[in-house]
Amino acid sequence: MGIGKGEVRIGKRPPSVRHGVSRKTKWYHVGCAFKSFRRVYSSSKTIESVRDLVGYDDLDAKTQEVIASH
Secondary structure, rough: OOOOOOEEEEEEEEEEEEOOOOOOOEEEHHHHHHHHHHHOEEEOOOOOHHHHHHOHHHHHHHHHHHHHOO
8 A cells, every 4th residue: 555645654764785875765654664663683773762763853743643653
């Protein structure tokens, strides 16, 4: 299922062997993003709190609430 226009989403840039950080962002529904983060390697950097999300503080209060509820 795709992400609808205006829906809250979280982008992830996976590591790239060539460039360090991928130039491509993979977009997730909020709930799907946190499920994905739980399946990473134990040595990978993971999101443990909404405060770990780059740009979280720049979001409006309603969007922060949607993300924090997951």
